[in-house]
Amino acid sequence: MKKSTERQLSPYNTELKLKGFNAFQIEADGAATKMYSRKDFYKICLTTGKSKIHYADRSFEHEGTILFFGNPHIPYSWETISRTYVGYTCLFSEEFFKVSERSESILQSPLFKLGGTPIFDINEQQRDTLNEIFRKMIDEQESEYPYKDELIRNYIQLIIHEAMKLQPAENVEEPKNAAHRLTAVFLELLERQFPIESADAPLSLRSPKDFADALSVHVNHLNRSVKQVTGKSTSTHISERIANEAKALLQYTDWNISEVGYSLGFEYPTYFNNFFKRIAGTTPKSIRDFTA
Structure with missing residues (x-):
């Protein structure tokens, strides 16, 4: 089957x-x-x-x-x-x-x-x-x-x-909090990609530039805003969220490790293994074996 x-x-x-x-x-x-x-x-x-x-x-x-x-x-x-x-x-x-x-x-x-x-x-x-x-x-x-x-x-x-029939609201906030606003929307867009529902539909936004393009801002502006507001880089937020999703997929699905990696945008298992070990401090196989 x-x-x-x-x-x-x-x-x-x-x-x-x-x-x-x-x-x-x-x-x-x-x-x-x-x-x-x-x-x-x-x-x-x-x-x-x-x-x-x-x-x-x-x-x-x-x-x-x-x-x-x-x-x-x-x-x-x-x-x-x-x-x-x-x-x-x-x-x-x-x-x-x-x-x-x-x-x-x-x-x-x-x-x-x-x-x-x-x-x-x-x-x-x-x-x-x-x-x-x-x-x-x-x-x-x-x-x-x-x-x-x-x-x-x-x-x-x-x-x-x-x-x-109505007129839209006009209570627009001044741009003094532009960094906070952009960061909030970046984090929402990051979270919106999850949970991954199919191994056949890989993650589409994986890099700071991917997110900057989706938000119609320059990648340097996005990076500065996110770092200023959260203390973490844009790349760190993306990597940590992908790693957390990888753990969930390894624990709660029966997809093999290659399928988990592919669903998260890693074309080759080696790339996924190296990424996961760097972020999570352990291997995907260790998470899968511990769950089993």
Whole structure:
């Protein structure tokens, strides 16, 4: 029997990938803190509280209620500031949403575009309207209605259309914290590559230049910012995160060592062995043997 090269992830992530959609109330549902593969899902959040949202080129600080649209292809970092933080979130995959040309065109709207402003200040009346839509989505996903996916897509489209009537928020933070902002988004983009789910889909961003290109900044600027904020080099952050993922793959999958190395971007096993020994102080075989 052919061995699977697919990694078994958390039950929440597995269920989310199968359904392609999940909505939950932030203060009431444990799913709000569960891990999922961020590279696969669009996100819409309606939240009340104080927070900062960082992109590579700018940050937004808000207090009150906001409506936020997250694109899995555009890295961002979310910093919650206030103790009280409530609202709703829905996650959906491109495959779940794009069942028609109309749906596809909505994903091309400025809400999900690079350089757009997908954050909107929401007044009390608008919040009540959006709360009701989110509640209907949550109720519908638990129902036995055979066409509930189509109805949920309509609710998502309704939220998108409500947002397109609004003016984007303008609370842009001054560039004095540019190094912190860029570092936060770099770390988010680094983390977004994990967990590795298949040995057949190698890691795409492995060097400081790869990340700098993805963030549209010069590699020297990225390196200076990350070192200034964290005390570690960009290369160190990347290497340590890859090594941690390698340990997890060696411990929790049945992939052979060559497959683990290839999934992390190492074309030859020797390169992977040398890298892992340099960062982890031991060999991949030692980790695998200890686990077994």
